[in-house]
Amino acid sequence: MSFHRKVDSWSLLSEEQIKQIHEKSLQLLEDPGVRLASQKAQEILSGHGAKVNDDIIQIPPELIEENLGKAPESFTLYGRNPDNNLELDRDHTYLSVDGCSSKTVDFSSGKRRASTKEDIENVSKIADYLDLIDIVSPIVSAQDTPKQARAMHELEAGLTNTEKHVLTESVSTAEEAEQEISIAAAIAGGRDKLREKPIFSNFVCTISPLAHDKGGIDAALTFAEAGVPVGVYSMATAAVSSPITLAGTLAVINAEVISALALLELAHPGAKVFYSGGPATIDLNTGGYVGCSPEAHLLRAGVGQLASHYGIPSHVGAGATSAKRTGLQHGTENTLSYLLPTLNDADVLFGFGLLDGSNLFRYENLVLDHEIAYNIKEILEGITADEEDFALDLIRDLGPGGVYLNQTHTVENMREALSDPYLSDRQSFEAWEESGEESTEEKARRKVEEILTEHEVAPLPGDVRDQLDSLLAEAEQG
Numbered sequence: 001m002s003f004h005r006k007v008d009s010w011s012l013l014s015e016e017q018i019k020q021i022h023e024k025s026l027q028l029l030e031d032p033g034v035r036l037a038s039q040k041a042q043e044i045l046s047g048h049g050a051k052v053n054d055d056i057i058q059i060p061p062e063l064i065e066e067n068l069g070k071a072p073e074s075f076t077l078y079g080r081n082p083d084n085n086l087e088l089d090r091d092h093t094y095l096s097v098d099g100c101s102s103k104t105v106d107f108s109s110g111k112r113r114a115s116t117k118e119d120i121e122n123v124s125k126i127a128d129y130l131d132l133i134d135i136v137s138p139i140v141s142a143q144d145t146p147k148q149a150r151a152m153h154e155l156e157a158g159l160t161n162t163e164k165h166v167l168t169e170s171v172s173t174a175e176e177a178e179q180e181i182s183i184a185a186a187i188a189g190g191r192d193k194l195r196e197k198p199i200f201s202n203f204v205c206t207i208s209p210l211a212h213d214k215g216g217i218d219a220a221l222t223f224a225e226a227g228v229p230v231g232v233y234s235m236a237t238a239a240v241s242s243p244i245t246l247a248g249t250l251a252v253i254n255a256e257v258i259s260a261l262a263l264l265e266l267a268h269p270g271a272k273v274f275y276s277g278g279p280a281t282i283d284l285n286t287g288g289y290v291g292c293s294p295e296a297h298l299l300r301a302g303v304g305q306l307a308s309h310y311g312i313p314s315h316v317g318a319g320a321t322s323a324k325r326t327g328l329q330h331g332t333e334n335t336l337s338y339l340l341p342t343l344n345d346a347d348v349l350f351g352f353g354l355l356d357g358s359n360l361f362r363y364e365n366l367v368l369d370h371e372i373a374y375n376i377k378e379i380l381e382g383i384t385a386d387e388e389d390f391a392l393d394l395i396r397d398l399g400p401g402g403v404y405l406n407q408t409h410t411v412e413n414m415r416e417a418l419s420d421p422y423l424s425d426r427q428s429f430e431a432w433e434e435s436g437e438e439s440t441e442e443k444a445r446r447k448v449e450e451i452l453t454e455h456e457v458a459p460l461p462g463d464v465r466d467q468l469d470s471l472l473a474e475a476e477q478g
Contacts, residue, residue: 003376018309033059034056035057035210036057036212040217040221071311077229080162084163093349099167099168116143119142120142121161123140123366126448132377135165139353146475151170161457167200168202181223191226198272201230201231203315205234210252221263224272230274233315234279235277249299274315280293289357292320297337314347314348317350318334318349318352321334325355337351371421
C-alpha cells in the first residue's frame, strides 16, 4: 500500500550542502580512489580513462557524472501478481521487510535459535498478508540449507510464499547471481520475460571505507546485464569505517555508491539501479553498532535526499532498532527510522521486522512494525482542504452547540477521515480489563497465528515447481 507522500518533505540537507558532498565525493574518487579488486570492473573503468594501481582505481569526475546520468529516474518493481506491481514514481515510499538476520526467536518455544528456511517461508507468507508491506525480503538466513545453494533457497522461499516483489541481498558472487536469476526466470517464464518484468531485485554491499567487494561487484554487473534492478548499499559506520563527523560519513557513502552505480551504467547503459544505504554510528560506551541513534537517522535521511538529487531511485535502510524486545525503545527508534527517510524522498524503506540492530527476528515484531507504519501512513496523508472538506452547510445547519456524531455526513466520511489501527488499544480501562487485559504484543502474536493458519498464497504451477526443485538440487551438488 506504501506511504503516499502528500505532506511537504523535510529537507535535511541544503542545496549547498548536497553540492559540497558531491564535490568532496568526486575528489575522494580521484584521490585516493576506491579499492576494486574485480578484474572485470577494472577493465571496464580503465578502458574509459580511470587509473588502475594494483586494485586501487582512481576515477575522473567526468566519468562519474556522465554515467550517473544514464540511470533511469523510475522503473517498475513487478510482483508475481500484477496487482502488486510498484511504480517508483517519486511520490510513494514502498516498505520492505528487513533481511538476513542469523537468529530467530522460535515462535513456539520463545528460545533464541539459528534461523532456517522455514522462517523465511513463514515471514514471506505474513508479509504477503500485511497490506502495508510492499516488498518481501528473506528476513533471515536459511542456515539449514547447503551454503553453495543458500541464496537460491532464500529467493525460492520468498517467491514461492508471496505474490509481491522480492528483494534479496545475500549474494556474494557472480555465480550466486546467476543462480538467483535462474530461479526467478523459471517463475517469470524465461529470461526475456524476467528482463521485461523483473519479479525480484537485489542489492550488494560496499566495504567501507572506499572499497567494493570483488564478488559483490561481479554479482551486481551480472544482475544489471540480466535486467534485474540492483542497488549498491553502503553501511558506513561513523567512527569505525568512516569519519565520526556526519558530513565526512556522507562523503564516504556517496563516493562508494556513485562509483559503483557509474560502473554499472558504463557497462550496461540504462541499467535499473538503486542508490542504497543503511549507515550507522557507534555507542560511545561500548563501541557497538547503532542503527537507530539520532545521528544514524540523519545519515539515513541523507541517503534518501542524495539519491533524489541524482534522480536515482533510493533504497534506504530503516528499522535496525537496538532493542532486544518490543517496547518503548523499539517503537520510538523504528518510528523515527521510518519517518525521517520518507520525508527525505526515500523510495524504498528496507527494515521491517528485526530487533537487536537487525540481528534478531521475532515473529510478533513484523506485525508490530506494521502498526508503526500504519500510523505514519495516516500522518503522511496530510490534511485535504477541498470545498467539501469544510462542510460549511452542515456547520450552518447545526449551528452553535450542534452534535455531529449522528449526522449522515459523519457516517459517510468516517472511514476515510479517521484512522482505525490494527492493534493499538483505544477502549476504556474497564473494557480492557473485561476483555482479558491483552497486551499489544499478545495481539500481534495472535495475528501471526491467524495468518500462518489461514492465509493462502497462490501456488506455482506444477511444472514450475518441478523446475525449481531441479535447479536447487543441481546447485546443492556444487
